[in-house]
Amino acid sequence: MTRVLSRTGLLLGLPVVLLVTWWFASAGSKSFYQPPLETIIKVFPDTWTGARFKSDVFPSLIRLFIGYSLAVLLGITLGVLIGANRRLRALVEPLLEFLRAIPPPVLVPILILIAGIGNPTKVLVIVIGGVWPVLLNTVEGVRGVDEVLSDTCRSYRIGGWLRLRTFILRAASPQIVVGARQALSISIIMMVIGELLGATNGLGYTVVEFQRGFQIPEMWSGVFVLGLLGVLLSLAFTLVERRVLNWYHGARAAERSGH
Amino acid sequence: MLEIKSLRKTYGGQGRTVEALRDITLTVEDGQFVCVVGPSGCGKTTLLRCLGGLLTPTSGEVKVAGQTVTGPPDGLAIVFQEYGRSLFPWLRVAENIELPLKSKGIGRAERRKLVDESLSAVGLGDAGKAYPWQLSGGMQQRVAIARAIAFQPKVMLMDEPFAAVDAQTRADLEDLVRTVWQRFGMTMLFVTHDIDEAVYLGQRVVVLSASPTSVLENLDIDLSDERDQLKTRSEARFVELRTHVYARIQEAKGVAAR
Numbered sequence A: 001m002t003r004v005l006s007r008t009g010l011l012l013g014l015p016v017v018l019l020v021t022w023w024f025a026s027a028g029s030k031s032f033y034q035p036p037l038e039t040i041i042k043v044f045p046d047t048w049t050g051a052r053f054k055s056d057v058f059p060s061l062i063r064l065f066i067g068y069s070l071a072v073l074l075g076i077t078l079g080v081l082i083g084a085n086r087r088l089r090a091l092v093e094p095l096l097e098f099l100r101a102i103p104p105p106v107l108v109p110i111l112i113l114i115a116g117i118g119n120p121t122k123v124l125v126i127v128i129g130g131v132w133p134v135l136l137n138t139v140e141g142v143r144g145v146d147e148v149l150s151d152t153c154r155s156y157r158i159g160g161w162l163r164l165r166t167f168i169l170r171a172a173s174p175q176i177v178v179g180a181r182q183a184l185s186i187s188i189i190m191m192v193i194g195e196l197l198g199a200t201n202g203l204g205y206t207v208v209e210f211q212r213g214f215q216i217p218e219m220w221s222g223v224f225v226l227g228l229l230g231v232l233l234s235l236a237f238t239l240v241e242r243r244v245l246n247w248y249h250g251a252r253a254a255e256r257s258g259h
Numbered sequence B: 001m002l003e004i005k006s007l008r009k010t011y012g013g014q015g016r017t018v019e020a021l022r023d024i025t026l027t028v029e030d031g032q033f034v035c036v037v038g039p040s041g042c043g044k045t046t047l048l049r050c051l052g053g054l055l056t057p058t059s060g061e062v063k064v065a066g067q068t069v070t071g072p073p074d075g076l077a078i079v080f081q082e083y084g085r086s087l088f089p090w091l092r093v094a095e096n097i098e099l100p101l102k103s104k105g106i107g108r109a110e111r112r113k114l115v116d117e118s119l120s121a122v123g124l125g126d127a128g129k130a131y132p133w134q135l136s137g138g139m140q141q142r143v144a145i146a147r148a149i150a151f152q153p154k155v156m157l158m159d160e161p162f163a164a165v166d167a168q169t170r171a172d173l174e175d176l177v178r179t180v181w182q183r184f185g186m187t188m189l190f191v192t193h194d195i196d197e198a199v200y201l202g203q204r205v206v207v208l209s210a211s212p213t214s215v216l217e218n219l220d221i222d223l224s225d226e227r228d229q230l231k232t233r234s235e236a237r238f239v240e241l242r243t244h245v246y247a248r249i250q251e252a253k254g255v256a257a258r
């Protein structure tokens, strides 16, 4: 119990200190562009609950969810194919290096040209940004599977879907999770970028609209929403990771204690 | 029956070739317990991998139950030397044992029965829910043996399975392997670098030379079937046999050095 408390304390300590500092430093600020924190917090509920949640937050979340899921699925599928096949790997690795080096945001205008400015494009923007870390980490994970376990599978004739599910994917899961975590933060960034260009709704769009309409406290509150979204998703990710990689952390701890 | 005829295996690659096995001829009758003993690096693992269909021989022939080995043969199980790496760390002990049975297409109820039986056969009746990394090295190797037993193999290959456990555990595991063999009656090929272990366990001991590897001797072990760590190892015949094997290996070294 005390451990949980002290961990929560550590987690929240610095943010609370920063917010309190901001609160007092900005109190009574007359600057138009840096309103007092009090004002920002005051406009927060009215700005983000009710109609705007449905018209802007919700669509963003749906696009993020679909785009991120597709990125992870696609990354794992391609990663397993490439990682398990030495010839294919030799063939596509230079191409992957090249594609990875392109900053995904510059692809957004091209995508808009090709696919228009609808929802599919915004989802595609997220997929294109998020797929790389998953793909490359999966390739590494699949390449690095233990040879003795591999022999064990062959010897006991564990093959096909059973082998993929209980051996390859599980063995690569620590690396896949690393990739998926990177992809999550990239996906949020790509979600916003996709909504800055030619959008009619969404979180990114709304923040820019507020800025253009000189609704500065509302704009700041939008930044808060994005920050909170990132923190909440990262927490959810940690919970999932604990379940999926329970064995990994246990085995690592056992190794360290000199089994 | 296992038949190995003039088996040769050369590892190639990047300019350097290693002749792991030069000329191995060896037969193991059904239900026999044969130990293969040889120094480290003489190609024992290579031999087992050729038998298990995990490696293609450079020349010669390997047959299991009359069939030439081209891939992992039916009804053959291997217990690997690296017990820590041959169990799936993300599966519980019972799931590890169950997995090969699943791929064999055995039904759920039968699987559960086999898992329970094999776990109690190795003295780990209540460890099914643990993860492998929660167990000691000796217990992990027991799990690997249980997995092989549950597979109901006709042939069991063991690659220096106890090289990395402490002496006391090792003695227990040796007796366990004898018990398992007597109870289930499979053909057993047990590889070790330890001369005493080979003589203690086997009905027959095949002595390999150091590299370039060939069979030095095929020795019948005429000890009684009931073996006991204390009594058997102090029997005059046991001492005689182990001394003989030791002398053969030394002799071969002398010839090679000359």
Ligand SMILES: Nc1ncnc2c1ncn2[C@@H]1O[C@H](COP(=O)(O)OP(=O)(O)O)[C@@H](O)[C@H]1O
Pocket (backbone or CB within 6 Å): B011, B012, B018, B019, B020, B038, B039, B040, B041, B042, B043, B044, B045, B046, B047
């Ligand atoms: N995959 C491989 N590639 C090249 N050389 C190998 C390979 N595996 C084993 N060797 C070599 O073959 C010889 C026999 O190895 P191994 O069968 O592991 O011996 P043992 O099990 O008796 O210790 C050694 O010299 C080893 O270095």
Ligand SMILES: [Mg+2]
Pocket (backbone or CB within 6 Å): B044, B045, B046, B081, B159, B160
């Ligand atoms: Mg070996």
